[in-house]
Amino acid sequence: MSAAVHTQSEFNAGLLDFLRASPTPFHATRALAERLLAAGFELLHEGDSWLLEPGKRYLVTRNDSSLIAFVYGRSNLVDTGIRMLGAHTDSPCLKVKPRAELNRRGYFQLGVEVYGGALLAPWYDRDLSLAGRVTYRDEQQQIASTLVDFKRPVAVVPSLAIHLDREANSNRSINAQKDIVPLLLQLPAEEGSLPDFRSLLHAELQASQPQLAVSQVLDYEISLYDTQPPAIVGLEQDFIASARLDNLLSCYVGLQALLEADDQVSSLLICTDHEEVGSASCCGAKGPMLEQFLMRLLPETEARIRVIERSMMISADNAHGIHPNFMEKHDENHGPLLNHGPVIKVNSNQRYATTSETSAFFRMLCEAAEVPVQTFVARTDMGCGSTIGPVVASEVGVKTIDVGCPTFAMHSIRELAGVQDGWNLYRASVGFFRYTAAPMALSSAL
CATH class of the missing domain: 2.30.250.10 (Aminopeptidase i, Domain 2)
Structure with missing residues (x-):
């Protein structure tokens, strides 16, 4: 069963359906799982013995609120690495x-x-x-x-x-x-x-x-x-207004992109709970869910380390768009605009996991997909939020970039995003999941 989306309006219609079906992380995980199962993914149970086969697609959940979906490519994992995209299912x-x-x-x-x-x-x-x-x-x-x-x-x-x-x-x-x-x-x-x-x-x-x-x-x-449903709003229908855009928008982007993944290479979507309270749980990004999945996929330690070295994680979580009523809250050179493309998030104190290598690779993906790209850096005199990106990078050791769609009113009961940005992040993510070489097989600077 194909679940491809071909237009921005089709993508956003599916997003609104997903948001309506997902009032809690439990419901979001169920909605993701239903769509993956309908697309031919095989449900695994963590308590069972696994025999994973190249060329197949798998799905596993934990606590009913976190999920890993995996496309097991036919090519050798050590040669290609794994393309990973992470988001979170919970919202304030x-x-x-x-x-x-x-x-x-x-x-x-x-x-x-x-x-x-x-x-x-x-x-x-x-x-x-x-x-x-x-x-x-x-x-x-x-x-x-x-x-x-x-x-x-x-x-x-x-x-x-x-x-x-x-x-x-x-x-x-x-x-x-x-x-x-x-x-x-x-x-x-x-x-x-x-x-x-x-x-x-x-x-x-x-x-x-x-x-x-x-x-x-x-x-x-x-x-x-x-109970107010999500909606496309604005005089020219420029915006999406909804609860839980942070971060179900990224979950939906990852889902739709994974459904378009290349079967020759391996790709993984992880959507975890409890990011908004620090990710420290059995089903949070600080928990062992991803690491345990990779250990079952690659039991031999050296092979696993080699695969992780050639892999990359896109940590997708919404970014702060520059608010026209509060422009002074942004650095003057780093104020992302809604409907101007996904945002690369940078923080020198490692609140975001972006590096020059992962940022350059993501820029290349956006260029190939003809997607505009922006950058966010917090004001130097203000604190900076964080994401699952630094957590996964430190726990698993995978090179990571933090990106997201610019939004207003983050953590409100009703947030606002641009109608183009989720679609553009999806297009870049499709390119990521179809990239057949190892994403991080880079020449050393030394």
Whole structure:
């Protein structure tokens, strides 16, 4: 089954479908896996014995929220290396606490924890829903997990009226413990028990997945998300507005590019969870998932090191476009524009993993694909975010470049990107996965 996209509009239509299907990292991983399986990838299980064969395509997941997809090329791995593209499945959000139920003056609310570096103000006055993973006991007393998505608006975080806070537009701070608690229900005036959130999840599963025969919900990992769907916006339809563009846009780019990979050489897509909180988990970039996959692929140490030396990783994560209202927040020579091409991200303190070699190779890919390319360097007097790039480079030893599509409002509940940039990064990534020589077989400077 071919899943090729041939036009920018076709690419963006698929992106919007993917974003709608992916309110949480669990759903994003499932959406990626469904598309890969439909394209002929074989699902592997980490607990099974593997016998990987050149010419085949494989897929493995971990924690339901991270994924590796691998095209095993027919050419010798030591000769060609592996083309790797990495992104992350998680985004800043509000996560429901384990004992979340609150009754405040007859209003049923859920206690939440802020996940990652979220911009909190945009969460006010949004039509919110709930989604995530639920772990339950079935009627045979077996423990299993499933995904849930309420889909409909079930919660809201109302703003405080300006009449009660006259400095709201000039001096309002947000206390994450008490000011951002979502409202779900007005309780009856008469005395009654507080709704149990696990019971609400049980009822939702019975309604949406009755075949599961859920006996008891034991625990959950549930997030709130905005039900406003992604959209192409602007007077001339220049922009994509959506939640979770950071970094599902890059996941989708990697997916579509891998589906176009050359079968003669080996290519790999890795999309990991927990980047927004440091990647330190069994399924995060600091965990052993990629290293363990490479060890199973290449058990012999010397061969594995030789392959890694000839390989390259593109760490794809969104970049900060220069905001027309806040231009002073950028270095004057490094302010990427939306719809002007993917951005190479550079930081001398290794917050990004880009080197002159990996940057030069990516520029060559963009030139061959007739894709414009930009550069981002943070202001010297400002801090700089990071990505999975330095993590993978240090953990695995693969030469890495950090790139991304320029965006506005990063870490907001609704971010903004250009309609051309994901398409252009996809075109460059297709060239990467079709590059038949070893990407990093370079002559030494010594």
